[in-house]
Amino acid sequence: MNEAIVEKGLFLLSIFSILIFLLIIIFIILESFPAFQHIGISNILFGINWAPDNGFYGILPMILGSIIVTVFALLIAIPLSIGCAIYIEEFSQNHIKTLFKPIIQTLAGIPSIVYGFFGLMVLVPISRDFFGGSGFTILVASMVLAIMILPTIISLSQDAINSVPSEYVESSLALGSTHIQTIKNIILPKASLKITTAIILAMGRAIGETLAIIMVAGNVAEIPTSILSPVRTLTSNIALEMGYAIDIHYNSLFATAVVLFSIIMVLMIISNVIEHKWGC
Amino acid sequence: MKEKFIKVLIFTSGFITILLFVVIIAYILINGIPVISFEFLFANTLNSGREGGILPMILSSIYILILTAIFSIPIGVGIAIYMTQYCKNILLIKFIRFISRCLASIPSIIYGLFGFTFIVLFLRLGWSIFSASLVLSLMAIPTIFQVSEVTLNNIPLNLIESSLGLGATRLQTIISVIIPIAIPGITTGIILALTRAFSEAAAVMYVVGSTFQIPLSIFDTGRPLPLHLYILASEGISFENAYGTATVLIFIVLFITISTNYFVNRYQRRIKYEIKS
């Protein structure tokens, strides 16, 4: 009797989680609807001017901004983190390895805002001294994001490398391959699927990061022309203007959220497809 | 020759990464530790944060952490128990897995937007620590669910069958066999989710009210530490106090990670069972 109640309760809880998801989507789409209706989908998606005071609501600069910052962040983070994961798993001694686990965990737990603050106090002045200008640049924003996602990619890549069965590694070594050859020909190919999903996960987190980026990116809503231009991302656009937006301006921020949401969903679907196609 | 080069590359990337984090943390701590004093930790905030301490923020963060734990742990673990122990509908399981992955990857600012318009305005719950905890719980549940589900699925089936074979009901088996074994794995998931909630600023900035009185109840407005750091730094109110706040944040995260690792290890040694999570 008791049991049936528990089971029903847990079932309702699970249905509840699905409802929450639908609720979030529906709510955001409903709130964005007036913006798409009055301004037009293409004017929002492909408009290059964002000037709510004058009735311009183009978010193309922010879409490009998000993509560019994320791509540069990945360019910095991927080689570093995979190299670091290989170093920890394959070249460090056991007691060092056990030391790394909590360290990486802690780094992943440090609020991204702290990394943003470090960027603001250290990287922005450096960029200003070296390249002139304000120092609030795509370069610095990407570096902050890269630092932020490093621990995630490292620990997931470590798991990926760890999950390669040791028989594969041993038989490769027994055939006379060197350690490096084994890493290149056996371990990395075997781990590549999991590393790819780790990268997609990190990509999602980079695109979704908000306040750390706002602190260092300059937030000018223009299409960036070089790596030293300031940049505004989709997330920044929402966070910066949510406090005072009303009417269609308010709705256009929800439209920004819908675009952001769609990008994340595309990433999720890609990673699902990768896992189902090549995973076991 | 080429081998050597690759090896050097791997070692340098390892070295650079480690150095990077050492520099960042050292830089924050060197600038932040001198700021920390008894007054900084236990005094009220004055002059928008230029002077005084950060007691209201520490309290806000603690309230939020506890409330989020209360809301999200039973729900996240409960769904995982249902999915692994009761549910036989494979489609539903797959669907919930997919949805929780999506929920886990929605940017925090979107949760903030949802929290502001739905919880604060639509449900009229207003700006408060309570509302912020609701939003953060929504973010924490998918992670807790995912990690718990993997842990529970890795418990050997024979062990569960042994308990049922002795005439235990499902529920008795869950309470006295399954959960004790799964605790370390589930705890890891909970800590991951809760440190994220603790570190979150964007999701709560339009939900929590962002004031600096000492919150006396959970329905008061508040301002958690990460948000305080953001406001101090981005509005240029006081970089000095921003360093201090950042240092406190780092220490708290460090404390949470180390203490839970310690307890999980001790527990695992005691029960001698290790389930991968």
Place this chain on the structure above:
Amino acid sequence: MKLKVKNFNVKINNKDILNNININFKKNSIHALIGPSGCGKSTFLKSINRMNDLIDKFTFDGNIFLDDKNIYDIDEVSLRKKVGMVFQKATPFPKSIFENVAYGLRIHGIKDKKFINKKVKESLKASALWDEVKDKLNSSALNLSGGQQQRLCIARTIAVNPDVILMDEPCSALDPISTFKIEDLIQKLKRKYTIVLVTHNMQQAKRVSDFTSFFLNGHVIESGKTNQIFLNPKKEKTESYISGRFG
């Protein structure tokens, strides 16, 4: 007859697993089920205490009677109390030795401490483990050796006073000495219990059992006294199997 199985068929996922099984199990005897892997003997064993109900897409027809009562007329909790089970791999719970044996009593709502203490001691003695563990009842069951863990699982099973004990290859993961101890124990247990023993090891079946049934591809090919099955099999397939010509 303790257990009677009549025209019993099982399908899992619409695939025939067991076909028209008819076996009777005599009270206080050891009945071995032998046959090659995948012949259905383990599925059959798990049908007796309705453990297969846990499997998705499990369907059956026919009847199993325990003391002339259809097992589907008994609620599954009391059925499993009467029909205990020991698995191939020892499955101690992550609790102390004492708590492992007391587990079954506690889940059935027994709170009397004296009674539990007495019952744990009796069960450990009956499973020939008492002398080895009496000084460390509170240490983790996972510290025991594989053979000790298996005897602990037997103790845990008999603590709830079953009538029947199902054993699914209880020695296949053990060394020869532990195997000998468990076989010895099984022999002693039959004085009080009816034992159904699934085994791969034909020598074991020959050594310990009173009756033997030979399973092949979901059918019972032959069933009878162990001596007769091994010395004088009536069916050709049985003879091929026990002389090691297939499987």
